[in-house]
Amino acid sequence: MEGDHVWLRVSPMKGVMRFGKKGKLSPRFIGPFEILSRVGEVAYKLALPPSLSVVHPVFHVSMLQKYIPDESHVISLDSVELGADLTYEEEPISILDRQIRKLRTTELVSVKVQWKHRSVREATSETESDMRARYPQLFEASGNYLLYVRGRT
Incomplete structure (x- = not known):
């Protein structure tokens, strides 16, 4: 060998x-x-x-x-x-999309995250609350995204 x-x-x-x-x-x-x-x-x-x-x-x-x-x-x-x-350590670069899934009594909000050294094809879906807690800078950096999140499109 x-x-x-x-x-x-x-x-x-x-x-x-x-x-x-x-x-x-x-x-x-x-x-x-x-x-x-x-x-x-x-x-x-x-x-x-x-x-x-x-x-x-x-x-x-x-x-x-x-x-x-x-x-x-x-x-x-x-x-x-x-x-x-x-x-x-993997680091997120940006948030590509946001999705709300409605269950009977709750709503699950997830975001599609692009990771450093990974292509857009390899983006993953993560819960928004976890991402906000761990990486708040991602949500501050994208002004248009914040308007969308707050419902003021």
Whole structure:
């Protein structure tokens, strides 16, 4: 397997909520990285770039996934700021849409959120109250959106 390429698993920081559940979009992978050598029965040493020099280059097979060549899958390391423990935090960029779902006695207000380093296609639906509590700057930045929310279109 030396010379082959693999994806390396990274995961969002604890406490980051997506779809109302922690870790919902895990696992995520970066790479691909070349395998330099096998270390023991279940670990491999990878050729990591200088930007990941703080990370030990030997990983258990559970942290790796075989790479099947396809240029559309490559995620640039510059686009994701990884910590020493291979975690990162997702940040919202903007609110794309607002939707009110009426139940029998309540109304659920959700917003469609575009996340940093993600395309519009990958926007997620989050509850408005949670987003207002965690990221109030998103609602202050968009004046037209606030008028729409308050019903003064």
